[in-house]
Amino acid sequence: DVKVTQSSRYLVKRTGEKVFLECVQDMDHENMFWYRQDPGLGLRLIYFSYDVKMKEKGDIPEGYSVSREKKERFSLILESASTNQTSMYLCASSPTGRGEKLFFGSGTQLSVL
Amino acid sequence: SQQGEEDPQALSIQEGENATMNCSYKTSINNLQWYRQNSGRGLVHLILIRSNEREKHSGRLRVTLDTSKKSSSLLITASRAADTASYFCATDKGAQKLVFGQGTRLTINP
Numbered sequence: 001d002v003k004v005t006q007s008s009r010y011l012v013k014r015t016g017e018k019v020f021l022e023c024v025q026d027m028d029h030e031n032m033f034w035y036r037q038d039p040g041l042g043l044r045l046i047y048f049s050y051d052v053k054m055k056e057k058g059d060i061p062e063g064y065s066v067s068r069e070k071k072e073r074f075s076l077i078l079e080s081a082s083t084n085q086t087s088m089y090l091c092a093s094s095p096t097g098r099g100e101k102l103f104f105g106s107g108t109q110l111s112v113l
Numbered sequence: 114s115q116q117g118e119e120d121p122q123a124l125s126i127q128e129g130e131n132a133t134m135n136c137s138y139k140t141s142i143n144n145l146q147w148y149r150q151n152s153g154r155g156l157v158h159l160i161l162i163r164s165n166e167r168e169k170h171s172g173r174l175r176v177t178l179d180t181s182k183k184s185s186s187l188l189i190t191a192s193r194a195a196d197t198a199s200y201f202c203a204t205d206k207g208a209q210k211l212v213f214g215q216g217t218r219l220t221i222n223p
Contacts, residue, residue, distance in 0.1 A: 004155070033210065042201070042215035043156075058210065090155055101146060102203075102211060104155035 002027045006091050006105035013112050019078040021108050023091030029103070030096040032074035034058075034066065037088040037107075049074055050096075081112045118214050119202055125220040132189040134217040136202030137182075143205045145178055145185050150199045150216070159187075159200075192221045 007022035025032065033048040035058075045058030047066040055066050063085060067075045074093075078085055088109050092102040120135045136145070144163045148156040162169045162178045162185065169176045175188040189196055199218045203211040 035213075040215065043213040045210055045212070048210055088153075092156075101158040101161055102148075102156070104148075104157070106155045107153070109153070 002103055004091055004093055004103050004105040006089075006108050008108050009106065011108055011110045013078075013081050013110065015082060015112060017078075017081045017112075019081045019110070019112075021076040021078075021089055021091075021110070023074045023076070023093075023105055024072050025074075025093040025103070026072065027093060027095070027103065028071065029093040030071070031094045031100075032068065033092045033094075033102065034064075034074065034076045035090045035092065036060070037090055043090065046076065083112050086110060086112045119200070119217040121217060122215070123218045123220070125222060126192060127222050128192060128194060130192055132192050132196070132219055132221075134187045134200050134219070136185045136187070136214055138185075138202075138204050139183065141180075145176075146203045146205070146211065147174075147176060147185075147187050148201045148203060148213075150201065152198070156201060189219075192219075194221050194223055197221045 004025045013019050034046045035043040037043050044060050046064050047058050049055045049068045052071050065077045088107050090107050091105040094100040094102050118137050146161045147159045150156045160171050160176050162176050173190045178185045197220050199216040201213050201216045203213045205211055
């Protein structure tokens with residue numbers, strides 16, 4: 001069965017900390033995505049990657065960076081966490097091709113205090 | 114900005130009834146997808162309908178697409194308690210990324 005695994009289910013961090021959210025997929029997918037989900041705002045795309053070492057900004061990249069050193073792993077980095085980054089973070093992957101369906105991880109609920 | 118907008122925002126029905134959710138979008142699309150999200154979990158893909166298709170079925174799910182009205186509907190027939198979840202539409206405008214709406218929260222009452 002296909003799987004997208006996010007390293008943490010819940011995470012609590014302090015303002016100013018550097019935070020790493022990890023995502024691993026076992027489907028050999030080229031595309032990987034990071035979304036954040038907030039009540040009333042739905043899912044918003046932060047960053048995505050078409051291939052190893054490639055990244056593209058989504059709709060809300062400010063305050064975030066990403067790393068994709070290996071095909072199966074896509075990391076989201078909060079350089080200096082702030083309280084407005086408290087959110088549910090969802091990782092997803094898809095194979096190459098237009099409009100292919102996304103496979104999502106279970107999400108990481110991040111609280112920044 | 115969000116491409117799809119679901120309507121209604123919340124829907125509560127009795128088990129066994131049919132549930133209909135709608136999605137409207139603003140610009141032309143290649144395809145439209147529907148996803149389900151159980152509380153606090155990731156999204157699960159339900160169905161994809163391409164821009165040249167008008168209707169698609171999968172089990173108890175029926176999706177329609179009207180490109181002239183820029184709208185889609187998701188019908189769940191004979192609802193069950195396990196259908197309680199949030200439902201999202203997502204549009205593909207030709208880029209690799211999907212744009213999601215805010216979702217419809219569906220509650221099935223026993």
